Amino acid sequence: MPRARRSRFLQSALFLFQVPCTESYVEASFDCSHSQSDVDQLLKGYSDSHRREGRQKDRMLLSLRGNRSSFIETGTNHAKTLMSVLSAEQFDHVFSVEYSPMLHRLASRTVLQHAETLPRYKQPNQRVHLYLGDSGKVITTMLSDAAATSNGPAGAVCWLDAHYSHKDTAGNDQKEPPLMLELRAVLTDQFWREHVVIIDDLRMWTGRPTNDHQIYPRPSRVHQETCNLWKDARFRVSNDAMIIWPSAAAKGNQYGATVRR
Ligand SMILES: C[S@@+](CC[C@H](N)C(=O)[O-])C[C@H]1O[C@@H](n2cnc3c(N)ncnc32)[C@H](O)[C@@H]1O
Numbered sequence: 001m002p003r004a005r006r007s008r009f010l011q012s013a014l015f016l017f018q019v020p021c022t023e024s025y026v027e028a029s030f031d032c033s034h035s036q037s038d039v040d041q042l043l044k045g046y047s048d049s050h051r052r053e054g055r056q057k058d059r060m061l062l063s064l065r066g067n068r069s070s071f072i073e074t075g076t077n078h079a080k081t082l083m084s085v086l087s088a089e090q091f092d093h094v095f096s097v098e099y100s101p102m103l104h105r106l107a108s109r110t111v112l113q114h115a116e117t118l119p120r121y122k123q124p125n126q127r128v129h130l131y132l133g134d135s136g137k138v139i140t141t142m143l144s145d146a147a148a149t150s151n152g153p154a155g156a157v158c159w160l161d162a163h164y165s166h167k168d169t170a171g172n173d174q175k176e177p178p179l180m181l182e183l184r185a186v187l188t189d190q191f192w193r194e195h196v197v198i199i200d201d202l203r204m205w206t207g208r209p210t211n212d213h214q215i216y217p218r219p220s221r222v223h224q225e226t227c228n229l230w231k232d233a234r235f236r237v238s239n240d241a242m243i244i245w246p247s248a249a250a251k252g253n254q255y256g257a258t259v260r261r
Pocket residue numbers: 073074075076077078079080081082097098099100103133134135136161162163164165168169170171174178
């Protein structure tokens with residue numbers, strides 16, 4: 001590797017197993033000047049030991065809000081994250097999609113009951129939007145609904161977390177989780193500059209079949225696909241998740257976020 005590139009590579013490798021900075025770990029950061037093999041190298045050894053408990057992830061999600069008005073989630077499951085996000089009352093609108101009709105029904109009941117107790121979401125049907133369907137298809141509807149419902153900044157924190165996950169979850173009929181479709185939809189959305197993407201469960205994205213026979217694309221494929229569309233994308237790996245945002249965005253916080261032009 002040429003010396004300049006090696007030094008850039010080492011600089012960005014704030015890497016694995018280092019001291020936690022307060023409540024979250026920054027395990028790697030890189031951008032589109034890095035190659036796919038750089039990314040593979042940086043994330044080599046990313047495994048179950050990087051699993052994080054939910055509360056740490058919830059705090060991270062909320063810290064990404066900046067001036068974004070919506071939270072978009074794929075894979076509602078039992079609405080664990082959704083309930084925390086609602087309780088924080090930070091977002092004007094909250095969107096989530098689930099593929100399993102049974103989970104969608106259960107989560108809708110729990111979430112809507114909880115929302116009624118919160119001042120910001122007292123009329124939950126207007127601010128809390130729960131969809132049943134395949135997130136790879138429904139995400140474009142969620143993005144356009146998010147833009148249509150926001151009065152100010154149209155940006156969204158997009159938590160991409162739909163995949164088969166044992167027990168009562170859906171998706172085992174899909175060879176690959178819908179991540180690449182979801183990602184493309186966010187990257188090409190009309191308000192793309194205002195969004196931040198978080199891909200959960202990074203330890204599972206190995207490009208090899210998992211126990212449940214789904215194949216999760218490697219982070220380097222996600223990096224390549226993103227850089228084809230967002231030339232200025234920045235990436236950070238933290239808390240078993242990959243955060244992606246366009247650096248051209250005006251600075252709402254360290255992860256960008258702009259106001260509607
Ligand atoms: C890991 S769980 C989600 C956890 C949840 N996001 C949270 O943070 O509490 C993954 C969920 O994705 C759902 N799922 C799988 N494939 C899907 C698809 N194509 N579209 C929407 N949901 C899907 C599963 O049924 C499962 O409930």
